[in-house]
Amino acid sequence: MSKPIPVPVIDSGDSASIDVASTAPTTPDASWSSSPVLRADIDRRIESLNIEFDSLQTPSTPPTNHADGPILGWSYLAQPVKNICCVGAGYVGGPTAAVMAFQNPNIRVTVVDRDERRIRRWNSKHLPIHEPGLGDIVRIARDGSREISFTNTPVGSRANDGSDTASSSESEPASDGHHFRMTVVPSRQPNLIFSTEVTKCISEADIILIAVNTPTKSRGIGAGRATDMTAFEAVTSVVAQHARPGAIIVEKSTVPCRTAELVRETMELHRPGVHFEVLSNPEFLAAGTAVQDLLQPDRILIGSLTSESSRRAAETLATVYAAWVPRSRILTTNIWSSELSKLVANSMLAQRISSINSISAICEKTGAEVDEVAASIGRDPRIGNKFLKAGIGFGGSCFKKDILSLSYLAESLGLEEVGEYWRQVIKMNEYQRDRFSRRVITCLNNTLVAKKITLLGYAFKANTSDTRESPALEIIKTLLEENPREIAIYDPCCNPVVTRNEIKILLRDQAALQDDGGPIVVYSNAYEACAASHAILITTEFDEFRNKKRLETPKGLPGITFGSNKSLDPRPFKRIEPSETDILSLHKFLLHKNRCSGVGSDPLQRYIEEPACAEDCPDCGLMEKDASVSSKGNPNNEYRPGPGERLDWSKIASMMKTPKWVFDGKGIMDPKAMAKLGIRLESVGRRSSTFHELVVRYHTWIDEE
Structure with missing residues (x-):
């Protein structure tokens, strides 16, 4: 194994991180490994692979029309996934990993970052990112939950007088009708981990998501326009050195077109002869609605090559999303099309x-x-x-x-x-x-x-x-x-x-x-x-x-929109065993319904107590300082509007x-x-x-x- 390359602090996009801008060349003329255009011999190598997306017609290969969506009917090609590692705990990596873990209780999802302050905040009640609904997701996946029970009956029906309560004890006997039964949701163990042990977590993962910041260069060739790939290249080098053979490497960061070839070259440079698959899986999240965008995405885009092993990797990643996303919304494309799609979508x-x-x-x-x-x-x-x-x-x-x-x-x-x-x-x-x-x-x-x-x-x-x-x-x-x-x-x-x-x-x-x-x-x-x-x-x-009056209502979970003052009871659930999305919808409904009755933030009594902060927690200090500053300008403690x-x-x-x-x-x-x-x-x-x-x-x- 080659000697490890020193890695700078991974900047995952937190606005509080102020780093010296890199002058590393990212233009086509300045670096053979840069995007969007690579050296000519790489292009010849790609052509030699004869990558034609309509050429695979044998029964042993998956469907070849990427626009038709995922490899429907070929899920047996998927590899089992037990461990996912997301490198970068910023605005993309943190929420994405949290929802993946929330919807896949049997998969261990680890988020790694070298910024100790950011990881500490993810492991506390002071999350580094404000997104409606994110705290609810993190608490269940990071801390686990208690067993709960509730009636599968909407408020106002004869079996529910509106005082819907939950209990961690054994459920009541079921009534004759399905709607009137007590639904029991078992406890779940934590499966979302935030850590600074980057290399260790990478080496244990079946799928590795790279979700670090890729800002615009501020110095050097292409300053003010070209993408600064410093953090992305550094993380790729670490992944190349420590990922286990056969791991699937996924681009979550927004990168220039043809970056996947950079990743493949880096893997070959550090681990010659070891096989890895590289996929493009761009995020389409909007700030302020990121959790809703993840829970109910318009589409999940997965870019791959057309080799059977690459398509198998794409199907493996698709099965992770299929835990909560309809298969018709999981689309597969040419890997270069996937990379370019994110840039074009935001630009348009x-x-x-x-x-x-x-x-x-x-x-x-x-x-x-x-x-x-x-x-x-x-x-x-x-x-x-x-x-x-x-x-x-x-x-x-x-x-x-x-x-x-x-x-x-x-x-x-x-x-x-x-x-x-x-x-x-x-x-x-x-x-x-x-x-x-x-x-x-x-x-x-x-x-x-x-x-x-x-x-x-x-x-x-x-x-x-x-x-x-x-x-x-x-x-x-x-x-x-x-x-x-x-x-x-x-x-x-x-x-x-x-x-x-x-x-x-x-x-x-x-x-x-x-x-x-x-x-x-x-x-x-x-x-x-x-x-x-x-x-x-x-x-x-x-x-x-x-x-x-607001003209547009943002999309949300059935019966609830995060940040909205209106909600509908999502019950009765169609499933005998409600999904995590169903339970979250009920949680939000009851939270709104009981907002003024002193029930608090846990109407289903599902939460496990959050980790306690250290006595010298700087975030608690910020809150105390802010309260002190506010009280000076508000000596009479006048009413203040709540969120x-x-x-x-x-x-x-x-x-x-x-x-x-x-x-x-x-x-x-x-x-x-x-x-x-x-x-x-x-x-x-x-x-x-x-x-x-x-x-x-x-x-x-x-x-x-």
Whole structure:
């Protein structure tokens, strides 16, 4: 065995990890092992393999049409899976592994990362990622559960008076009808492990998922566009040295097309003559709905070669997902198509956002309303209504870097016009964000001096604490140049102490925080953040901020949507033995039903007590510090809205400075309701109104009522 190669800290995408950017070459001209284009002799080797996806026609081989889905009827080809190792405990690896373990109680799923702080948080009650429903999944898979029993009868039926309770004792005798029986769910043992023992866990795994961060390079050749493969290459080297023969290596990270050949080359370099299969299995998760996307995916994409061993590996991975995903949604493709599909999917979604944002600029000049335009064109079945919500632009770790990667890939292949086309999507996104900032400054008489500006929302998207590439941060940078008295920030999902530390790191070239002499103050209370404010900017579409009905309802489990205030009893279950998804649906329903009755977060009494934190737990210290900071600004212990509760805009209006400005960057505010409160509302995609016009509209609305 060759001498182990030193491995840097694995960056799995946590925004709190600030690492020195790599200058390792990732361009085709600079490295023989880089993506998207590899050296010519590799291409000749691939051609020599005669990989033709329609050439396997013998009865002993699986179906060859990848578009038809998985290898239906060929599940006997699958290898038994007892142990899965996911390398990378970030926004992709953590939730993905948690759901895999939750849905496959008989498979041991281990998540490894060299970041001890992140692993410690996964093993505590302070999860490093905020995602609705993630805590419920982790607690069952990581800690195990008690035996429980409940009636298979909806609330309100004659066999259930609404006081549905669960017990860990033996069930009651069953009634004659299936619906009225007591359903018993046995206890389960923990099968989700978080560890820093990277090499040990890799060596024990049947399937190894690589889910480390692949950001955009910030230095060297291709800086600002090419994908930085440093962490991915480092992990691949470790996997190559320590994986057991026959292990299946799976790309979960978003990587440039043809990266699978890099993985194969690395495995051959370190372990010549040892057989491994390499698959592509990109994730299609959206921040804020990641758990729902994993529990009810639109599709599971598995890319492989067409050799029998490669197809057998694809079927093995498919059986893991088949524990809860319908087989019709598990699709197999050419491995290169799978790698490219993720980049194209994100790029086309971002393209739709930039397209409707470009129309919003026209609407503001003409008097058209972008919501009405979007509703109209969204009725066209050829277009559809998804991702046609105008706003201040897209953020997050995926869209921008994936578009840049796709653009760089095109130009590396000599397709300059294609690369320029996709770069325009990013330019439009930046234009939309900057246009919003300029609109704020213009409406406030081109000066922010001695004024307080409040931002509601710091994360790039609702129901997540992910702040990577958040439009709010760029808006803050623009506002800082205008020398305001205070920039107040409130976000219901972001820990204020963590946000302060992050801002201090990201804006290290200037004194930004109030403690350092700057104007930025991060609050844990929305009303405190809005008090005495000259203008409020809505920069994240949290439901807490809304004053009008939500038009779209996100998908969720049967009977429940994570983060929703409405739920339906999922019973009676069709199965005599309910699945984990069924039990989770019932848990969410009872949690909502008993929210105000003091039942707590475990209505089924299924949880085992979480691991206790050490006395010097830094996360507990953060919570205590945040409580201390909040109490100083709230000496009377006034009521604060809880998660998911709407803000009282009449209360906010009474505390604002006159004239009262609200700038709606997400299209979630009702202008009529704002006008009644004496608030001037400026929205993306709606023409600005003079104060006289607002008064006329207000009286017109009053007359209509």
